[in-house]
Amino acid sequence: MKIDRSILPPGRIGLAVSGGSDSVALAFLLTKGGTKKNAAKRFVVLHVDHGLRKESKEEYRFVRSLAKRLGIPFKGIHAKVVKRRGESLEMAARRVRLAFFSKCMKSLHLDAVATGHHMDDVAETFLMKLRRASLSGIRATSEVAGIKFVRPLLGCRDEELKDYLRKFGEEWREDASNDDVSIERNKVRHEVIPFMEKVLDANLVEHLYRISQRL
Numbered sequence: 001m002k003i004d005r006s007i008l009p010p011g012r013i014g015l016a017v018s019g020g021s022d023s024v025a026l027a028f029l030l031t032k033g034g035t036k037k038n039a040a041k042r043f044v045v046l047h048v049d050h051g052l053r054k055e056s057k058e059e060y061r062f063v064r065s066l067a068k069r070l071g072i073p074f075k076g077i078h079a080k081v082v083k084r085r086g087e088s089l090e091m092a093a094r095r096v097r098l099a100f101f102s103k104c105m106k107s108l109h110l111d112a113v114a115t116g117h118h119m120d121d122v123a124e125t126f127l128m129k130l131r132r133a134s135l136s137g138i139r140a141t142s143e144v145a146g147i148k149f150v151r152p153l154l155g156c157r158d159e160e161l162k163d164y165l166r167k168f169g170e171e172w173r174e175d176a177s178n179d180d181v182s183i184e185r186n187k188v189r190h191e192v193i194p195f196m197e198k199v200l201d202a203n204l205v206e207h208l209y210r211i212s213q214r215l
Helices: 021-031 036-042 056-070 089-107 120-130 159-166 184-199 204-212
Strands: 014-016 044-051 073-079 113-114 141-144 146-148
Touching: 014 021, 014 089, 021 056, 021 159, 036 044, 044 056, 044 089, 044 184, 056 073, 089 113, 089 146, 120 159, 120 184, 120 204, 184 204
Parallel strands: 014 044, 014 113, 044 073, 113 146
Antiparallel strands: 141 146
């Protein structure tokens, strides 16, 4: 797997961990090889319980337990997501997350927030933006609402990250809403990309990733 550690700033980093396979792998991969004492100084696990699903409280406990096992401080919130006029539920949840990360940047003196975005995310985003005549993709580093985001796993495939966790007998949590194909990203992930891989290009995700990075 291609993990880009060079984009990590030298200071303290928040790890955005939802409990899904990508973010759980992020936590393990970035803390691997060092002592728990150093990991505790370098990283802090951030988690938002959006309160939108009955499983969310269990996911909160799972991520908190994971942080304890890794010896990393944990900072989480039980949020209440309320849509504003013109917002979708996904947009409202994102706004809540950004507000939480922004507060953590200041209160925990973070230099960046690392997320578990991977190559498949890049390909999905690229296709979605292509439909809107926007060719930009997910960058390795970016700043949103004053938050510096770093994404060291963009060179990894989703299945690679799952295989990594399986190899060490580690678990993760699946969000059932990710199977809802009425949501555009899920439709692209579960229907559009598999169809294009089957009839056009078996290596479609890798090719879209390379194009996205060039652009």
